[in-house]
Amino acid sequence: MARDTSTPAPVGAGKVVVRVLAIVFGAYAASAAVVAAGVATLILAGVNKSDAFTTCSIVGFLLYTGLALWAASARRLVPLVACLLIITAVGAGIGFLPTWIGGV
Amino acid sequence: MGATFRESMGWFHTWAGLVIGPLLFAVFWTGTLCVFDREIDRWMNPSTRLVYSGEPVAIDGLRTEAGRLSSRSTPWAIGMPTPRDPALWIGYRGRGGFERTLFDPLTLNPVAPAESWGGTRFFFPFHHTLHLKIWNLGTWLTGLAGVAMMALCISGVIIHRKIFVDFFTLRRSRQPQRLLLDLHNTTGTLGLLFYVIMSFSGVTILASVYYPSGVWVAFEGGRSGYVRDTYDVYSRPRLNEPGPPLGSLDAMVATARDAWGGLPPGLVRVFHPGDRNSYVEVRPSIEAEVAMRTDPFFFDAATGKTLYRTYIRETTQAQQFLTGLHFAQFRHWTLRWLYFALGLLGCVLIVTGFLFWIESRRKAHAAAGWKGVGFVEGLTVGATGGMVLATLAFFVANRLLPSGATFMGGARHEVEIWVFFAVWVVSFAHGWVRRGAAWIDQCWLAAGLCVLAVVLNGATTGDHVVRAWGDGKWAVAGMDIVLLTGGLAATVTAWRLQRRRQGTATTRLRHHPLEGQSS
Numbered sequence: 001m002a003r004d005t006s007t008p009a010p011v012g013a014g015k016v017v018v019r020v021l022a023i024v025f026g027a028y029a030a031s032a033a034v035v036a037a038g039v040a041t042l043i044l045a046g047v048n049k050s051d052a053f054t055t056c057s058i059v060g061f062l063l064y065t066g067l068a069l070w071a072a073s074a075r076r077l078v079p080l081v082a083c084l085l086i087i088t089a090v091g092a093g094i095g096f097l098p099t100w101i102g103g104v
Numbered sequence: 105m106g107a108t109f110r111e112s113m114g115w116f117h118t119w120a121g122l123v124i125g126p127l128l129f130a131v132f133w134t135g136t137l138c139v140f141d142r143e144i145d146r147w148m149n150p151s152t153r154l155v156y157s158g159e160p161v162a163i164d165g166l167r168t169e170a171g172r173l174s175s176r177s178t179p180w181a182i183g184m185p186t187p188r189d190p191a192l193w194i195g196y197r198g199r200g201g202f203e204r205t206l207f208d209p210l211t212l213n214p215v216a217p218a219e220s221w222g223g224t225r226f227f228f229p230f231h232h233t234l235h236l237k238i239w240n241l242g243t244w245l246t247g248l249a250g251v252a253m254m255a256l257c258i259s260g261v262i263i264h265r266k267i268f269v270d271f272f273t274l275r276r277s278r279q280p281q282r283l284l285l286d287l288h289n290t291t292g293t294l295g296l297l298f299y300v301i302m303s304f305s306g307v308t309i310l311a312s313v314y315y316p317s318g319v320w321v322a323f324e325g326g327r328s329g330y331v332r333d334t335y336d337v338y339s340r341p342r343l344n345e346p347g348p349p350l351g352s353l354d355a356m357v358a359t360a361r362d363a364w365g366g367l368p369p370g371l372v373r374v375f376h377p378g379d380r381n382s383y384v385e386v387r388p389s390i391e392a393e394v395a396m397r398t399d400p401f402f403f404d405a406a407t408g409k410t411l412y413r414t415y416i417r418e419t420t421q422a423q424q425f426l427t428g429l430h431f432a433q434f435r436h437w438t439l440r441w442l443y444f445a446l447g448l449l450g451c452v453l454i455v456t457g458f459l460f461w462i463e464s465r466r467k468a469h470a471a472a473g474w475k476g477v478g479f480v481e482g483l484t485v486g487a488t489g490g491m492v493l494a495t496l497a498f499f500v501a502n503r504l505l506p507s508g509a510t511f512m513g514g515a516r517h518e519v520e521i522w523v524f525f526a527v528w529v530v531s532f533a534h535g536w537v538r539r540g541a542a543w544i545d546q547c548w549l550a551a552g553l554c555v556l557a558v559v560l561n562g563a564t565t566g567d568h569v570v571r572a573w574g575d576g577k578w579a580v581a582g583m584d585i586v587l588l589t590g591g592l593a594a595t596v597t598a599w600r601l602q603r604r605r606q607g608t609a610t611t612r613l614r615h616h617p618l619e620g621q622s623s
Binding site: 016019023024032033035036038039040043048049050051052053054055056057058060061062064065068069072073092095096099 | 254333419423
């Protein structure tokens with residue numbers, strides 16, 4: 001907590017802003033991309049569309065919560081942001097590429 | 105954000121709790137009220153205080169009336185009565201949008217319209233949209249609050265090593281900070297499972313809104329495609345040719361009822377009335393089981409022949425179970441009261457979290473000359489006490505406004521809502537001006553409003569507690585009893601807070617000269 005003596009030196013405002021953005025938006029974007037990827041993969045594997053979406057979206061909320069807590073606790077900011085961006089990019093790629101290139 | 109994982113979780117819990125707290129309280133408080141949404145409706149709309157114990161209702165006699173009320177081209181529906189929602193209604197698209205005409209379920213005589221939005225149309229939408237419609241902002245904010253609540257529960261468990269000890273610890277020491285933390289921990293552990301289940305099931309209800317990414321990948325046409333495919337919605341186009349008259353709705357209801365294993369009907373809807381392709385949808389009541397089952401039957405309007413029975417997939421049924429668990433519309437009074445109690449416990453959890461934040465920083469902020477504690481104190485008063493006051497003012501305004509009242513172009517139900525928001529906003533101002541003393545003022549005010557609401561209910565409708573109880577109007581009697589209990593709790597709190605404040609003032613006076621001598 002704020003008054004704990006073990007808390008390290010105050011962090012700059014910029015870093016706090018990036019951290020908060022990573023927790024709220026970064027974790028959400030990553031989870032939404034994984035949901036898209038999961039739905040696309042399950043549909044390709046022959047699962048019913050509604051089953052695929054319902055299952056993945058419900059798991060998505062748990063993933064968002066987990067990623068948000070991870071974003072709050074990760075020691076270094078740059079690898080955290082990089083990781084969230086990579087998950088988002090890869091997830092969105094798997095989720096939307098088949099549609100873009102005319103598949104499914 | 106900390107040296108260790110636990111410290112990071114502490115940082116997250118402290119600041120996410122502070123920032124999301126006001127929103128979380130608004131959602132928790134209105135959610136708690138929504139447990140008794142239909143009882144609030146009865147109290148606020150006296151014309152619907154009908155006694156109905158679930159006898160089967162024949163609706164064929166209403167076909168002509170429904171056809172007269174609705175313009176021929178648009179669908180109309182009959183909402184079937186339940187003991188909690190006893191007025192049968194015919195809903196149709198009128199000049200001012202969707203309109204309902206109410207009927208007594210036993211005599212089928214018309215009943216005066218419900219003028220207030222009450223629980224189901226004000227508190228319930230507030231709970232999940234905050235009545236913020238721009239860009240769906242309110243829905244997204246409440247979704248964020250739901251996920252934040254799950255994250256707060258998890259981080260809260262992580263920062264407390266001694267979760268079982270915390271469960272049994274309540275130290276009533278003189279230090280308010282200690283007591284507040286103990287209360288926060290006890291209410292947190294006691295209701296933990298409930299908070300997690302409610303926040304999780306709450307966000308899953310609107311999964312198709314919160315995860316449009318998955319919807320776009322899976323369904324053509326986005327969200328409408330999702331609804332069409334997942335809920336297996338049947339429709340057939342209008343032929344624009346006059347058709348035979350509407351067949352027996354009661355026969356259609358009976359067919360569906362048998363297939364559902366005896367579940368009572370909840371909604372009967374007629375599409376393309378008068379057209380040769382007209383059809384009827386019959387849905388089961390949501391009161392009969394936990395899952396919010398949308399298991400509609402579709403019939404040909406003239407012949408009553410079954411056209412289609414919807415098939416809901418198992419995964420969607422699981423989601424409907426989560427939805428039903430959250431909505432708590434199933435018939436189970438013990439659970440309903442438990443939901444209410446746990447909801448209130450959640451409110452205490454949020455308030456004590458705020459108060460602990462304030463008390464643990466008060467001295468440090470005062471020494472450093474920071475204004476943080478003062479700001480948060482006012483915010484807490486407005487966000488929590490203000491919400492309670494706004495609710496009570498909403499009830500009192502409902503009983504004071506005469507039928508058909510308008511104000512500055514607003515209908516009666518709108519004026520009630522304006523009162524709610526005005527009182528809420530003024531409570532924040534009051535909190536920032538009066539700081540800690542605002543609690544005492546607001547507790548007295550809340551106690552006064554509780555009693556006033558009960559008195560006004562008795563005076564304007566004649567349904568005072570004893571009579572309502574005797575007449576079997578449990579919703580009205582129950583609401584009055586809860587208001588009186590709340591009023592008593594507010595009085596005791598106000599009195600104790602006032603005594604403590606006076607106590608600290610006199611102690612300070614008594615000690616002051618001695619301290620002067622010793623230095």
